[in-house]
Amino acid sequence: MATGTLLYAQSGGVTAVINATASTVVQAARARKVRVLAARNGILGALREELVDTTRLSAAEVRGLAHTPGGAFGSCRVKLKSLQEDRAKYERLLAVLRAHDVRWFLYNGGNDSADTALKVSQLAKEYGYPLTCVGVPKTVDNDLAVTDCCPGFGSAAKYTAVSLRECALDVAAMAETSTKVFVYEAMGRHAGWLAAAAGLAGEGANAAPHLILFPERTFDEADFLARVDAVVKRVGHCVVVASEGIRTADGSFVADAGGGTDSFGHTQLGGVASHLAGRVKDALGHKVHWTLPDYLQRSARHIASKTDLEQALAVGRAAVECALAGQNAVMPVIVRSSDAPYRWHVDIAPLDRIANHEKKMPANFIRKDGYGITAAARRYLSPLVAGEAYPPYGKNGLPLYIEPKLTLVRKKLPAWAG
Structure with a gap:
């Protein structure tokens, strides 16, 4: 033993x-x-x-x-x-x-x-x-x-793809008299894996997401706005997925929240969806809705x-x-x-x-125009979101998650001064 x-x-x-x-x-x-x-x-x-x-x-x-x-x-x-x-x-x-x-x-x-x-x-x-x-x-x-994929990603990817598909159906239903553009913000500081996962929600030029913004590609606002307007004219609405880590040509984050850096040295990001929504509204005049799932992406055990x-x-x-x-x-x-x-x-x-x-998205996973995923990306991503692993549910209709009582062992050393 x-x-x-x-x-x-x-x-x-x-x-x-x-x-x-x-x-x-x-x-x-x-x-x-x-x-x-x-x-x-x-x-x-x-x-x-x-x-x-x-x-x-x-x-x-x-x-x-x-x-x-x-x-x-x-x-x-x-x-x-x-x-x-x-x-x-x-x-x-x-x-x-x-x-x-x-x-x-x-x-x-x-x-x-x-x-x-x-x-x-x-x-x-x-x-x-x-x-x-x-x-x-x-x-x-x-x-x-090194690892082909990382535990935690598959579930966040599944949540992202499912949520995007559901939101897209909602937007399509209301587009005639309401929202024309919907912006979904995905986690991903330097690598666009979760944004790519949203691409699983639909296939074809007219299927949502219509545009995906990856941190691996430089964000060009003028080109982005032109593409949004073109999709709205062709489809009637446009669903956009934006990674939180997209950058402009000078290397600055579009969504730099101005909160400095954390203990890992990471810039505090947040609000790329709201920023893009504002630019679309101001430049194109379309009614826009946006969402920031944030922690929901990583906590969605259901x-x-x-x-x-x-x-x-x-x-x-x-x-x-x-x-x-x-x-x-x-x-x-x-x-x-x-x-x-x-x-x-x-x-x-x-x-x-x-x-x-750091493992970034392979170049052949991103469409040549920079706004979508390729067949190679679908082959990689699809198995990772496969299958359901539902938690048990209680009579109140909610998952039976546990909160174990944690007992600490007796300390043997002087208190840490920090």
Whole structure:
């Protein structure tokens, strides 16, 4: 039997299926008789020594996590810098791990989290502490390198495509006397994966979305407005999907909210849909409606993709297996072996190939005119939104999501000064 404790932490923005990964991590570790602690609010909780004792969770609670959105143990947007710049924080983290006999550290997040897990593994090696660090993939943006896709994306993509199709039908019904242009804002700072997913809602020149704006393409306002007007004249209405990260020719974000940057160094974005709606109204005179789904995209567990759920569970199991096998500084990744029929499996990749790399949309996924997706993109995206994984529903007509009671273990170190 393996000796020691496993620490699991969630990082960054959560997804509809990150708790499914957490659920299978706990279950897989329990099957191996390994105790699991979970950091309360991610790496911040680890630094504060606020660690959840998952042995206090019932089997039903652990299973229930698999159909509950959000981050059951809490997450945070805190990025540790280099080992030199944030030496004190890394040493504090290592002290917490030592104090609780943590021999396996699983960090469930994206690019920056992979980088943190890699640095923690390097520090542990420097100090001669036996620690195995494993990154666990998660992001709705689907921009994680090496892995074919990322758990969390498929469900957000399904929500986006379904919502866009439904909205498009609404707009079409009212276009004669009401809304002519509808703008849907999708998450995606540097990579347009979610905006592309909206393209699954329809096929053909007259099917919504009529125009998709990708961060991989420079935004040309004059060309955009001309195309909107042309679609309205041809179809009677125009449905636009805009990624939050679209930029002008000078490299500035169209939707820079002026809120500075977060701890990850990311510019605070927001409002590209409202901005575009205003420009369309002012320049073309069309009645416009817009929407900013924001957190709805990543929290929509009620319409999760079955593929996404299965992959979220699979990477959790694989993370525990490779951690207990001593595979250090690695991440389980999704490998696609076939589009039709869709086949995939989990492989293991080194974190140094993943950390701080970003996967953008391939050029052949974006239509030549820059405003739509190609057949290649459809082949890639379609399997990821396939299948339904509905949560159980109660008599009140709402999903039976759980909110487990979290019990923290006793602290063994002096309080962290921050």
